[in-house]
Amino acid sequence: SQKIEQNSEALNIQEGKTATLTCNYTNYSPAYLQWYRQDPGRGPVFLLLIRENEKEKRKERLKVTFDTTLKQSLFHITASQPADSATYLCASARSGNTPLVFGKGTRLSVIA
Amino acid sequence: DSGVTQTPKHLITATGQRVTLRCSPRSGDLSVYWYQQSLDQGLQFLIHYYNGEERAKGNILERFSAQQFPDLHSELNLSSLELGDSALYFCASHRDYSNYGYTFGSGTRLTVV
Numbered sequence: 159s160q161k162i163e164q165n166s167e168a169l170n171i172q173e174g175k176t177a178t179l180t181c182n183y184t185n186y187s188p189a190y191l192q193w194y195r196q197d198p199g200r201g202p203v204f205l206l207l208i209r210e211n212e213k214e215k216r217k218e219r220l221k222v223t224f225d226t227t228l229k230q231s232l233f234h235i236t237a238s239q240p241a242d243s244a245t246y247l248c249a250s251a252r253s254g255n256t257p258l259v260f261g262k263g264t265r266l267s268v269i270a
Numbered sequence: 271d272s273g274v275t276q277t278p279k280h281l282i283t284a285t286g287q288r289v290t291l292r293c294s295p296r297s298g299d300l301s302v303y304w305y306q307q308s309l310d311q312g313l314q315f316l317i318h319y320y321n322g323e324e325r326a327k328g329n330i331l332e333r334f335s336a337q338q339f340p341d342l343h344s345e346l347n348l349s350s351l352e353l354g355d356s357a358l359y360f361c362a363s364h365r366d367y368s369n370y371g372y373t374f375g376s377g378t379r380l381t382v383v
Contacts, residue, residue: 192371194371199358199377199379200376200377201272201274201360201362201374201375201376201377202313202360202372202374203272203374204370204371204372204373205371207369207370207371247312247313249371254366255325255366256326257303257315257318257326257328258303258315258371258372259315260305260312260313260315261312262311262312263312
């Protein structure tokens, strides 16, 4: 069965630095990967989607990469701010018709 | 406001009881997904409906059932509740073949006592 893992449960970084979160998948080839932000007690909020034929996507201070050889996606937040503190979820699906499978998330804390 | 409405926000009930969680998807979205989130398991996919028809089932217990009505709202029914069913239940809607992800509601926090 498809498995998606976010290796770090928690990550602490200093304000202004770049945060890098990792997502690995095994046993399948996802059609795309997505990243979400979740604040405590709230629903996940969609951030970025990257397809299997894309290497990199950017949106403001966010950047996502997709390496099909390493079976890995990296999520970067540049010039991080305390307001970026949240849990970030990686998710993937085999195709547009199959439901997303989520990783357990990485809790990011940006310290001023 | 994400456009996906879930009610109720909180629910406290006793073991053995039955509850119904409701979800109204974002306008124009035909797909509704239900997910369960507990501290140790993360977000677990339960079931997917598209335009009133069941499309996929995940790790949904036999005690749980769902449906999507002609107006596209969906209900998740949980019966014979156990302590372990305590969790956050999220509904998400999606516009197929788009470049956007799922739109989640704010969830229903279920506590079984």
